[in-house]
Amino acid sequence: MGSLRNPVGPLPSSIYWRRRAVALLLLALLALLIAWAVSSGDPGGRTGDDGKPGGAGPAPSITPGPSGSGPAISEQPGGRDESGGTGEGTGGDTGTGTDTGGDGKNGDPGAGGAANGGAANGGGSGPAEQVPAGSSLPDCAPGAVELTVRSVKPAYAPGERPRFELAVHNTSSVTCKADLGPGKAVLTVSAINDGENDKVWSSKDCPTAGGSLLLKVPAGRTVTHTVDWDRRRSAPQCATPPAAHAAPGSYLLEAAFPGASVAPASFRLEKD
Numbered sequence: 001m002g003s004l005r006n007p008v009g010p011l012p013s014s015i016y017w018r019r020r021a022v023a024l025l026l027l028a029l030l031a032l033l034i035a036w037a038v039s040s041g042d043p044g045g046r047t048g049d050d051g052k053p054g055g056a057g058p059a060p061s062i063t064p065g066p067s068g069s070g071p072a073i074s075e076q077p078g079g080r081d082e083s084g085g086t087g088e089g090t091g092g093d094t095g096t097g098t099d100t101g102g103d104g105k106n107g108d109p110g111a112g113g114a115a116n117g118g119a120a121n122g123g124g125s126g127p128a129e130q131v132p133a134g135s136s137l138p139d140c141a142p143g144a145v146e147l148t149v150r151s152v153k154p155a156y157a158p159g160e161r162p163r164f165e166l167a168v169h170n171t172s173s174v175t176c177k178a179d180l181g182p183g184k185a186v187l188t189v190s191a192i193n194d195g196e197n198d199k200v201w202s203s204k205d206c207p208t209a210g211g212s213l214l215l216k217v218p219a220g221r222t223v224t225h226t227v228d229w230d231r232r233r234s235a236p237q238c239a240t241p242p243a244a245h246a247a248p249g250s251y252l253l254e255a256a257f258p259g260a261s262v263a264p265a266s267f268r269l270e271k272d
Helices: 012-040
Strands: 111-115 147-151 163-170 178-181 185-195 196-201 214-217 220-226 249-256 265-269
Touching: 147 249, 147 265, 163 178, 163 214, 214 220
Parallel strands: none
Antiparallel strands: 111 220, 147 163, 163 220, 178 214, 185 196, 185 249, 249 265
């Protein structure tokens, strides 16, 4: 211990003290270097991709894509469309809008206008366009279109007209025209009584003049068409149907279309 307090050697003691001070200074510097190395390896001190501590640089901005515009269905209430056609309901209420449907004879409800397509079958959707009989568009090939049918509402109050929707999806890569007139896309309404289906109305019983409604169906897209039923019964070959309207109860809605298998839908007519 005496040698620590009083250095022993041939040189003056002040030289030995200076050497000791230099050694202590080097040790202190070494400790500082070790501490710095440990702190720089801390995950909290890592830098982000932009070179700033902790990766605190601004997040890349995301530019939103174009938003869709326009209503999902351009159909006007009451089955009217905006195609500029005219129709009069001589078998039920008189049509006052621009209905492209028929005259409503013998329970024929008059077809509602073509509307924007839904996406029930996948693919995009767009406004349906009615085309004339002489259009150069090819007819949709059998099996190239898928058809779905539904009642717009599950139940209808007394006096309320049921509304049915036909959705046509073109599975092919070629734009074509599909005939959704009452003679081709046949809708049938049957009353469900004790498990038996009693036909009440069919679109083919007394179709309107021509019986055609040609709609353009773009490739890979879906268009829809609505039909209002006035609750009147129909009879084949435009024969005079029973005067009574359809009674309250459960009904089955079916659709037949060439080359397509269509699942039926159901709805109810409520009591007073």
